[in-house]
Amino acid sequence: MVSALQNLVDSLGHTLQRSIAVDDAEIRLIVYSSHYGDEDRARTQSLVERRVTGRMLEYLTGHGIKSWREPKYMDGDETLGLKRRLVLPLWSRHQLLGYVWIIAETDLNPEEMAASIETSTHIADVLSQLAEHERQEERQRETLARSLVAEDIDSRDNASRKLNGLGLFTKTRYFTAVLIVPAQGSPSSPSQAEPFSRDEVNRVMAPRLRETYLFAPVSDGALVVLGSEKVLRQAAAEAMARDIQKQVSLLRGSEGGNAWVIGVGAPANGLGSVHISFRQAVAAAKTAKAEGLGVGVWSSLGPATLLAALHVEKLDVDIVPEELRRLSTAYSPETLRLVEVFLDTAGSAARTAEVLHMHRTTVYYQLGQFQQSSGLKLDDGSTRFLLHLWFKIQRLTTLWQ
Template identity: 25%
Template sequence: MYLESIVKDLFNQLHAPLLVLDTSMELVAHSIHEDAEHDATQVAMIVSRRGTAGAVESFKRYRVKYSTEPVRIPGRAGGRGHIVVTVRSAGQPTGYLTFPDLYGEDIPEAHLAAIEAASSEIGEALRDRMLDRRRGREHVKQLLAGLLGTDRLQHNYAVQEILAGRLLTPAAQYCVVVLEAGRRENDQASARRHLENAVEQITAAGAPRCMGAVIHGEGIVIVPECLDSDTLSGLLAEHGLDSVCAGSGGRADTLEETAQSYQQARTALQAVRRDRSRYGRSAAWNDLGADRILLQLPLETMSGFDLSPGIQRLFAAKNAEMLVESVRAYLDAGGNAVEASRVLHVHRSTLYYRLDRAAEVSGLDFADGKLQRELHLELRVADLIGLQPRSC
């Protein structure tokens, strides 16, 4: 309320609609008054609760962050421009005050004095807000670490604090979602920013209340419901999180059981890392099938030399990519050549020719039912360790 009071007092002096943004361009406060309408740019910021892409670009171009004076940003296509003031605490930027440029010439001295006085107060208010949010995030992080860790005392304390503080909507079931920055985020600072934004987007959604934090490079969110792959994918899409990957764990009937869901979520995320073609950017533990077991093998220490000699010969053969694809489709179809031909979009005789060729180079009998199960398993392991057949 303190910040809103400052904005209201300044509006009464300037008679201009005001917006306050923090340094991450999140909208923190704005004036509301019937006698002064917000322009289109301001309305867009109020609706999205963030600075627009155009505003972000203009702030950078006009080096607003480094100015100690009000900065005039011209309007586009002859429209009205805006005045932006960087607010500070102890000399460090904590946010921005912006309003339409209603003057057309020099800002009156009385208004400049009012802006300067309000900017100082807004800068301190934003600093206090930032510290409060940081303390809150640290508290949540400590509780999550205790809840998902192995120390029983910390675990029990975390459960009590989360329930007592209603940091999470009480529910009949929970699951844990683990987030990871996408491959294009090469440096750790950028990856962490994307994870923190993703956690913030999900946990700030409202009802039901989730809780989350970034811990040791992982975004961790506890959700008061069980998520399948489609729901998890929809959650990422809903918040525009196209720069992160996610895995969700299985159902936990109580908060005490979420540690197991967390481990399952990490396994699901590993499935995304190892087989993007099958899982895309998100996977749920409940939809992994046999991969639940395979992904808990020491895959990082395995190579093609751990597979049977026949599979090794198949992967090294001429036209191996085509042969492996045909064998995999045949095994996926349970030995049904008609179904495999349909999936591959080839004639059945073509499939039989390829299977005969694969059997010849590998020395394997693909008609053997027991061997089919073993080969199917080996090919899946080959996928998960990233073994690629020859392409020539």
């Protein structure tokens, strides 16, 4: 089909004796004609970079071309190295498919305009067929992505074989599951957020090549299976997750930063182990929600990974020790936070004071008051473990009930 597009563009370029290019709806180059002596700096640059960015993109979109339905001339801009052009928007019935750009320092005559419109109609037909073919491939890949993380081993094995048969990930050894979910809601009580579309995820994952990842909408979020030749290290995983969170927040209009949570599993060696990375990503997202974080990377969660692996979604509160059950009613959230941070920092009053921006003397005093009134001795290893475990499990189970 690409060759059909090329033939159409070459034929029209020869007829008009003008340079022509065809872009997709995101103004990324698809095909272009030979030069006819009218080429400008903007054209040369787009042929090299294959897409339009920066000031040039702002200039083009600033004319409202995404809403154009009829051919229009667009003035050039000397500072951008852009000559005047005729722009023919390409539409299917309901979707913008792209644009035909014809360098036009002078107007086309009626016969040339008619030929350009006729050719652009044929180009739109081909692009529509290409888009439908791509949608079918994407749907197949989404199905395979979900099958890769299914509980049924036969489904996972079948998906692995099909992906290998499609020639995807031929040079990829490691696979990391990334889960994008709203900060509000849970699997048992989902939020009302709309599932992600392919286009949204493609924008979020840019500039990564689409051949390096699979995508599937899940519940009210998205699953991305990212392939790589080398193991994705913890620092790189955290940086990637924060970048994805930023892009998702901007895309969905949530600039606050933590409206979305990103869970990242550990790299899996081979497609057959992606389901493990996925379960880790789910647990990482769950833990990040519980801790009020925007990003949860499995390899950096420490002891929380063990708690998440327990799948504790309900506690029999009646048999929890009385001294633990009464904490939430007997003490203020600030006091309980102080004790938890003290335990998080391995019993360091100095680090606790630093984290909570308190004077060290105040930390010692309040901890002493807590021990005296609760009967829980923070210098006893078993008591510390019991109390610390209670704080973490309570938060997780409260979130998922």
